[in-house]
Amino acid sequence: MTDLPPSEADHGEASSPSRGPAGAEVVTLVADRLVAGGEAIARHPDGRVVLVSGALPGEQVEVEVRPRKGALRGVVRRRLWASPDRVRPRCPHVAEGCGGCDLQDLDTTAQVGAKIDLVADSLRRLGRIAEPVVTPGPPLAPWGFRTTLRVAVVEGRAGLRRAESHDVVGIDHCLVAHPLIDELVHEGDFGAADEVVLRVGAATGERMAIAMPTAEGVVLPPDVLVVGADELEAGRRAWIHDEVAGRRWRISAESFFQTRPDGAAALVDVVRSMSADLLAEPGRPGRPRTLLDAYAGVGLFSGALLDGVPGWRTVAAERNRSSVADARHNLADLDAKVVATTIEHLRAPRSDLVVADPSRSGLGRAAVHVLASAGASRVMLVSCDPASAGRDAALLAAVGYRPVESVLVDLFPHTHHTEVVTRFDRA
Ligand SMILES: C[S@@+](CC[C@H](N)C(=O)[O-])C[C@H]1O[C@@H](n2cnc3c(N)ncnc32)[C@H](O)[C@@H]1O
CATH class of the missing domain: 2.40.50.140 (Nucleic acid-binding proteins)
Known part of the structure; x- marks a missing residue:
């Protein structure tokens, strides 16, 4: 070319x-x-x-x-x-076809601009919002940030898949991986595994490798907790800890956690600042106000938003059993009820604030109806896909929620992926 x-x-x-x-x-x-x-x-x-x-x-x-x-x-x-x-991609593996970072040839500041345009376009076209307000969130480090990385394995060595292909490009270092993970990418022998998820606690230094389908033959430094998917299937539990927003989080092998702790903290900060007026209003004695934390994972938003906030309780709803167990552990010091359910089947409690952080497919119509039945004056939607943010905005508008503003939190520099937090107020 x-x-x-x-x-x-x-x-x-x-x-x-x-x-x-x-x-x-x-x-x-x-x-x-x-x-x-x-x-x-x-x-x-x-x-x-x-x-x-x-x-x-x-x-x-x-x-x-x-x-x-x-x-x-x-x-x-x-x-x-x-x-x-x-710009010239900093990582040599981009030229070799590694599909991990599809936007490394765009300057990092311009990446944020391009993603803001992308989100605004989606809110306009799919969300039918005439003039969406989308602003950039807190800046995040563009290198060495990923504390979770899924690698493919070829002959025991780590690699990443080519874009839109099952082929694997061998990598000796990954510039977006946290140094504690990069060391494993560089030195690890992943034995008979096909794929391995590497996960570390940036604050605690704890490390874990989840090998699929088996951990047979995996050789990693002695501090790394190595577990096979077959062992997890048979009932073994394995977890590490990390710290975000001044709290310590237990994160199990099969639980969701954001790919970077500074990004998790940034999402919490954005949601907190957009809900500060509500969180400042305590409930009456014996009648706490209620946060509905939908798609709660290991309890991130409940724990981080309500820590030290009097007069509030949380109902955290999540379908993944491993995440539910972690959330119960992580929120044990708070007035928290963790419900193991899909949101579509939740009997939503009367709530004052809803935080909803669904997977890439978004909320969808059924979940929107459940969340609306909570009667909250505000819904904070945390979307990890601009198209689903747009579709969900239209669905929330149909049940009476008006979009106020969106903040882009660029958790995934050098890729087209992004997170966007949107505040909806009941009209
Ligand atoms: C993007 S993660 C967010 C987790 C958490 N809020 C956080 O920031 O760490 C989405 C979570 O929703 C859960 N989930 C996906 N679909 C669900 C559904 N239909 N009902 C309940 N939980 C669901 C997943 O298991 C995952 O834990």
């Missing part, structure tokens, strides 16, 4: 199609903005939308276009005008 230096010359034109060597259509396009999957959206000369992988917003590129998965997809052959925000 030829990279020309950024120039204003011939920037902004889409050309007529021709044919490439393999018969694919070749066109020159101008990439507009990034969309939820990390591709850039562009217009074919005939007006159709093309999703282009490998192009940054504003770039003029020559692409091979093919129909795939119900859309036109373009792969960059030549870059005719490069974005001034394009």
Whole structure:
């Protein structure tokens, strides 16, 4: 691929199609903005939308276009005008095809801007919010942050999958991994495992490796707690601890925890500052106010928001048994009830504040109805997918919740993934 230096010359034109060597259509396009999957959206000369992988917003590129998965997809052959925000990826494994960081060639500040545009676009199109307000949250370190990393294993060594492929690229270091994990990536012998989840406590230094399907033959430093998926299946429990928001958290092998503790703290800070007026209002004696913490995981939002806040209790609802057990342990010092259930089947308690942090697919209609039945004046939605943030915004609006503002918390630099916290007030 030829990279020309950024120039204003011939920037902004889409050309007529021709044919490439393999018969694919070749066109020159101008990439507009990034969309939820990390591709850039562009217009074919005939007006159709093309999703282009490998192009940054504003770039003029020559692409091979093919129909795939119900859309036109373009792969960059030549870059005719490069974005001034394009940078050389710092990690050598990007050039080898590692699919772990699909945005390393975009300057980190510009990444946040591109993700804000992406979220705003989704809230506009899917959420039907005319003028969404999306601002950046606290800045987070762009390197050495991941305290959970899932690696693929080839001949005992760690690797990461190529983008949209099962092929594995061997890695000797991972620049986004926390140093306590990177050491394991570099030195670990992962034996007969196919995949391994590495998890560490940044504050405690505790380390764990969960090997799938088995931990047979895994050789790691003696401090690392090694457990096979087969052992977990047979009932073994294994956990580490980390610290976030001044509290210590037990995190079991099969429980969800945010991929970085500073990111978890940033999410808590954003939710807390957007709910500060409510949290400052204590309940009456014997009648505490209620937080409904939906999709509670190991109890992060309940524990971090209500620690030291008098007059509040929490009902934390979560479906994963391992997370429920951790949440009961982690919230034992608070007025907390942890309910093992799917949100869709929860009998929601009368609540003053709802925090909902669903998985990537979002809340969906059934859960929105359950959460609305709690009657809270505010819902704080923590979304890890811009498209589901948009869809959920429309569903919440339909049951009477008005979006007020969104804050982007960029937990996953160098990838198209992001978190966004949106405040909804009952209209
Ligand atoms: C993104 S995590 C958030 C966890 C927690 N709030 C945190 O920040 O650590 C989503 C959690 O929702 C749980 N979950 C997913 N679908 C669910 C459902 N339908 N009902 C209840 N819990 C669900 C998952 O097990 C996971 O623990």
